[in-house]
Each structure stands twice: as C-alpha cells, then as structure tokens.
Amino acid sequence: MRRGRDLLRRIPRAGRMCFLxxxxxxxxxxxxxxPFHVPDENAHFxxxxxxxxxGKPPPEGAGAPYxxxxxxxxxxxxxxxxxxxxxxxxxxxxxxNRTLQAELRQRLSPLSGGGSTSTTNEPPLYYxxxxxxYWISPSHNILGRLAFMRLLSALLAAGTALAVFLFLRELVxxxxxxxxxxxxxxxxxxxxxFISAGVQGDNLLFLTSALTFWLLTRAYxxxxxxxxxxxxxxxxxxxxxxxxxxxxxxxxxALAVLLLGWRDLDRGRVRAVRLVAxxxxxxxxxxxxxxxxxxxxxxxxxxxxGGTAGAAGSALPSGQHVTLRESLDYIWELYLPxxxxxxxxxxxxxxxLRTLWLDGSIGHFGWLDYGFPGWVYRLGEWLLVPxxxxxAISVFRLRAQVRRWLPLFATxxxxxxxxLVAIGYxxxxxxxxxGNGFAQARYLFPLLCLYGLFTVLVARGAGRRWAPVLAAALxxxxxxxxxxxxxxxISRYYG
Numbered sequence: 303m304r305r306g307r308d309l310l311r312r313i314p315r316a317g318r319m320c321f322l323x324x325x326x327x328x329x330x331x332x333x334x335x336x337p338f339h340v341p342d343e344n345a346h347f348x349x350x351x352x353x354x355x356x357g358k359p360p361p362e363g364a365g366a367p368y369x370x371x372x373x374x375x376x377x378x379x380x381x382x383x384x385x386x387x388x389x390x391x392x393x394x395x396x397x398x399n400r401t402l403q404a405e406l407r408q409r410l411s412p413l414s415g416g417g418s419t420s421t422t423n424e425p426p427l428y429y430x431x432x433x434x435x436y437w438i439s440p441s442h443n444i445l446g447r448l449a450f451m452r453l454l455s456a457l458l459a460a461g462t463a464l465a466v467f468l469f470l471r472e473l474v475x476x477x478x479x480x481x482x483x484x485x486x487x488x489x490x491x492x493x494x495x496f497i498s499a500g501v502q503g504d505n506l507l508f509l510t511s512a513l514t515f516w517l518l519t520r521a522y523x524x525x526x527x528x529x530x531x532x533x534x535x536x537x538x539x540x541x542x543x544x545x546x547x548x549x550x551x552x553x554x555x556a557l558a559v560l561l562l563g564w565r566d567l568d569r570g571r572v573r574a575v576r577l578v579a580x581x582x583x584x585x586x587x588x589x590x591x592x593x594x595x596x597x598x599x600x601x602x603x604x605x606x607x608g609g610t611a612g613a614a615g616s617a618l619p620s621g622q623h624v625t626l627r628e629s630l631d632y633i634w635e636l637y638l639p640x641x642x643x644x645x646x647x648x649x650x651x652x653x654x655l656r657t658l659w660l661d662g663s664i665g666h667f668g669w670l671d672y673g674f675p676g677w678v679y680r681l682g683e684w685l686l687v688p689x690x691x692x693x694a695i696s697v698f699r700l701r702a703q704v705r706r707w708l709p710l711f712a713t714x715x716x717x718x719x720x721x722l723v724a725i726g727y728x729x730x731x732x733x734x735x736x737g738n739g740f741a742q743a744r745y746l747f748p749l750l751c752l753y754g755l756f757t758v759l760v761a762r763g764a765g766r767r768w769a770p771v772l773a774a775a776l777x778x779x780x781x782x783x784x785x786x787x788x789x790x791x792i793s794r795y796y797g
Contacts, residue, residue, distance in 0.1 A: 340500025365415015535584025662743025
C-alpha cells in the first residue's frame, strides 16, 4: 500500500488532474450514449457476460451468440431499429421506459450459447477485467451491469491520458506545459471519449499501446534496467492478450528493445543480452500460457485466437484469393493517392485520407450513423494545413534534439507502419468477404501518444514565447469540439 502511494506521489499533480479530467469526461460520455450504441458494444458485452458466468471465453460454436437477457434488452431498446437510422430515437418516453423495465424484470438466462460474434476471436484479458464490475455491480439488471462495466472503460481512457502525459514528460522534460497539453488533447478527443463510453475492448488496447510508448521512451532516456525490461515485456503481453491488433506493434517493440540492448553493450554484453531476454521472456510466458489454455482447456481452435471470427480472419467466398499485389494496392490506396498503374480502384467514393481518417477522427459517431455538419469537417481540413506547417517548423527548430531521438522515433515509425499494414491486410479481406468497408478512424488510436506529440509540436511551432498561448487555444478548441460532439449525441438520441 505504501509503495502504491509512493508511486502515486511521483506523478506530478498536473498528471493526476489530467487523469481525473479524462475520467470525468469519459463518465459523462457513458451517461449520454444509450446502452449498446458504442460500435460492437453488444458483442463485447456478450463476451464479457459469458466469461463472467462461465469463467472461460466463448467457444465460438454453433450456439446462440447472445444471452436471452441481452436479446430481450436489445429488442426492448429497439436497438436494431435505431442503429443506422438517425431519425429513430429508441426509448425516450415514460411509457416506453415502463415497458422496457417490465421486459428486463423477466427472469431470463444470462448465459449465451457461446456462438461467434465480431469479438469472440479476441483474447480474454479485457473481458476478464470487465467481469469484475459485472459481478460487483449493485444491480443485477443487465443495463445496471452494463453501466457499471462502462466505468472500467472510463478508467482505462483516463489511464491512457495519463500515459500520454508521462510519455511527453520523458520526451520533453523541460516543457511542463506540453505534458498537460498532450494529455488533455487526448482526453477531449471526441472519438476517444465516445469509445470510452461503452464496453469496448479497444479501450484496453489504447491504454497498453500508450504505456508501451511511455516505457520505451523512458528506457531510451534513462537506460534499460531489469525493472524496465520487465515492465516493457509485461505491457507487451497485456497488449497482445487484450486485442490481437497489438501484434502489429510487436515488430517495432522488438526493434526498440534490441536497440536498447545494443546501446547498453558498453556496460557489458552479458548484461545487455540478459535484459533483452528478460523483456522477451516476460512477454512470452503469459502468451504461451494463454495459447496452451486456448488449445487444451478451452478448445478454441488456434494458439492465440479463438477461431476465424472477426474481420482479419474472415474466410473469403469460395474461389476468391487475395494476391500480394491486391493487398499492396489496397494498403497503398487506404492512405495515399492511387497510382495510375494500379489495376483496381478500391475507394471510388473519395480519398480515404480525408473521408476515413481525417473526417473520422473529427467524428463519425454511433454505428457510423451520425456526425457533425459538413462545415466542421471542412474547417478541420483547413486547420490541418497551418497545424502541419507549425509542427514542421517546430521539428526544424528542434532538429538537434530530434537527431538525438531519431533511433527511437524510427522504432515508433515501424510500430505505426505495422499498424497501418495490419489495418489494410484485414480491410481488403473483409471488403471482399462482405462487400462492406472496414477501416474506421479509431483503428489508429493505438498511436494516441503520437497524436499528443503532434499537438505539442503545433504549439511549440509558435515559438517559445507564444507556445503556451497557442497551447491554451488548442485546449479550448479541443474542449469546444468535445462539447459539440456531446450535445450532438444528446440531440441524436434524445432530441
């Protein structure tokens, strides 16, 4: 207990305040977003409920994917009529609420058949954590349990903002204003707030990714020690066991650990090899243990995942095969302008860098069924130009410091590239399998530390004297953006 208090005291007061601000904002989001209206929340809740009731992940068999409790709640909430139709509002009148409560008072089974959903191929760490608020919820009503489980997501989002704060503290120790700016810009990013409103495994993915960036930066700044090697390995294992998307970051993490070991060779080759081995072993032992459980005790069909559910593992229609060239073309077009020699146009509806990534980061809410007025997206696109210029000016002015951090930034680039390729790899297979688009802006949120760094560079581009002023302006803009998104959400579901 004393050690925990000591660790807490080491965090600057500003960092603790960023945590609390992010927590309150996420709780507010959780109060205004109706049950199950965060993307895939119904599937995430089903997984967590099955694990809480049985003590093991769903087997992805032929059984029903949702419990009778959840099916009844979804029907009583008119869930499937509301998603995708911005004109529908769900339960908003007293009469509708009385009908809903009567439906929820039925003694229905909380146990599903463990059938496949979009989440059941994922590892169980997030759902094991979500099982705790599921059982300690003071209400055993399904919506009461859901609301209590949403508090876990709020805590994870607050932890992500704190991790960004600590990351920037290591990277720019002489700019205290920058630590707070980056953390609060993440805390008030509307899509981060929206995802943190629900029972959603991405929240643990965002936290473990942000912690990884912080720990790697800390080790690069202060040297690789045994404790830091264990911490890097443990967070890597937690990331993989939270969501398989984290695997795309592992090559960059491995490169960073090897770089840290190489830098430590002057203190002894044996010591350097031992520290790298400690980091690797700490990461591998929990993953191997999970894989063995998957194959033996849970019979889920593969070493890491539970089978073939989900976008990345979706089987293509019979006779279709995705070639390497098709995959490379799709990945290129997902982020960059299409080249003339590419044989197929995968995104005829618009340039994905703008329509998917930039506009999606500004805000596509619900199950992608509502968003801001068009002028908001146009304003965001225009603001990106001066913001990018200020960030470039900042990098140029700080080129000496950037040069010092270049090896670490190279490993961050490998992590980012791995994530972009993974999104594209899953995306083309999902698109050919279902005919629907796959990518969403939230898939980039494992890189939230880099987003926080970008906002700091924008402010620093105004010069040392004016940087705090521009930082305050950026913070006010982020608060307004977040408040606009919250009022838009209230109007969408209750207006």
